[in-house]
Amino acid sequence: MENVMFEDEPKGQSKIAEDLLPIKDEKRTIGKFAYMSMWLGDGFNIGNITLGSSIVVAGVATMNLLQTLVAAAVAIIIVSIIFALNDRLGYKTGIPYVMQLRLSFGRGGAKFSSLFRGVPAIVWYGFQSWTGALALNEIAKILTNNRFNSTAICFGILMVMQLILSLRGFESIKTVTSVISVIMMISLTGLFILLLVNHGGAIGQNLVHAKGSWGLTFFGFIVAFLGNYTAIFESAADYSRELKPGMSNRKRGILYFLPIAFSYGITLLTGAMLAAVTKIASPVNAMSQIFNNNWITLFVSLFIVLGVITTNAVANIIPPTYVLTSLFKLPKKLSLAIVTILAVFTFPWLLVQDSSSAGLTLFIHAYSIFLGPMTAIILIEYYIERKQRVDLKELYSENLRNSNWKAFTALFVGALIALVQFDLSWLIGFFVSAVIYLTLNKFGKRTTD
Secondary structure (H helix, E strand, C coil): CCCCCCCCCCCCECCCCHHHCCCCHHHCCECHHHHHHHHHHHHCCHHHHHHHHCCEECCEECCCHHHHHHHHHHHHHHHHHHHHHHCHHHHHHCCCHHHHHHHHHCHHHHHHHCHHHHHHHHHHHHHHHHHHHHHHHHHHHHHCCCCCCCHHHHHHHHHHHHHHHHHCCHHHHHHHHHHHHHHHHHHHHHHHHHHHHHHHHHHHHHHHCCCCCCCHHHHHHHHHHHHHHHHHHHCCHHHHCCECCCCCHHHHHHHHHHHHHHHHHHHHHHHHHHHHHHCCCCHHHHHHHHHCCHHHHHHHHHHHHHHHHHHHHHHHCHHHHHHHHHHHCCCHHHHHHHHHHHHHCCCHHHHCCHHHHHHHHHHHHHHHHHHHHHHHHHHHHHHHHCCCCCCHHHHCECCCCCCCHHHHHHHHHHHHHHCCCHHHHHHHHHHHHHHHHHHHHHHCCCCCC
16 A cells, blocks of 8 residues: 655645544554445435335335336446445545545645535534434333433434544444444344235335336436435545555455445335335334334334434544544544534434425435536546556645646536436536546646646
8 A cells, every 4th residue: 555654744745634644554444344334334224215215206106116126226336336446545545535635626626625525414414313313312202101302412412422433433433333234234124024024915016016117217216326325435535544455446346335235225125115005205104104113113213323323423424524624624533523513503403394305305416416526527537637646745745736627617517517407417417527527638738726
């Protein structure tokens, strides 16, 4: 691995926060099984089940089971491929995503472009945590026979728990996600089997034999499945830099494909089956109707809480922490605390209301149209423009170009054209920005501001 030492402080070297320096081989402690468990834990969450349930609209399945399986398979393959491609720079060099952005967008441009990943993560951190607090409150109400009832207190407890977990570093996250992913895998597999055994007839009638669509609806769901993971594989370097060295590209690809295929696939199918059986969009309400007892409510609520912890730990805490560290050169632990505070001030108790669902959906589309183009730009920069050769001393230098107008042109034009067809925005933005960035780099001379 091509780590770079910074003790000598070369001339022109930028004063970079220590937590953004390349991680040395001997300090990378995440093994392959722990790494896979992270993606298992991230996949088993109520958000993915809800995405699956959205296939059924007003009691009618917009896609049948075969179409759902094919759409999920296509999305999972694309997600795994991009993960394996985009994790390579972080794995080879030990640098985080915010430093990777410097290659394409420049020293100052990287700080601006990193906000497209950091801000949504903070919003989701708060949103997921409040959802978990609602579930934790349900558990407390049942266990205390309704003597305790305060979502706000549960929210505070959950935020403190997650902050403590993240402050303890990737080692702690590795241990917790490994345990939780096994619990959730067993629980969700059991729910999947129960649905098939007890409600096979309704699933067959309302999902298997539904007419569905192979048209815009089908491709729209592929993009939705992709969009659900885009922020995570966009910042793949934040995770791969913690992975033990010595693994081939093929082996790392398997580390993504297997857990994502299983966890993402089963959660999407479970959501679709729940909605097909109950004709209820909310998986929590759907499960309550099917089982209708306190024990099941406890199970569902515990599932949600565990899913929130693993999802936030993997996807929503670390990336914005690096963004803050890069923007203000703060210590990592202080950045973690600030990210937690900022998540509280996103007012997630307002975002979870039914009246806010349209605005939240718009917000998801808004940041997704930027992340598709950004993914194309950073892959082209690393593989085509630089041919996987990166001078880390130059990358960390104060003399590095401040911004790259070609990258920003490709980013904003791609995002603008993606607005033409919202349902396919990620794919459109990705390919349009790829073509523009390649063209500008081929026919224009690089400029340094």
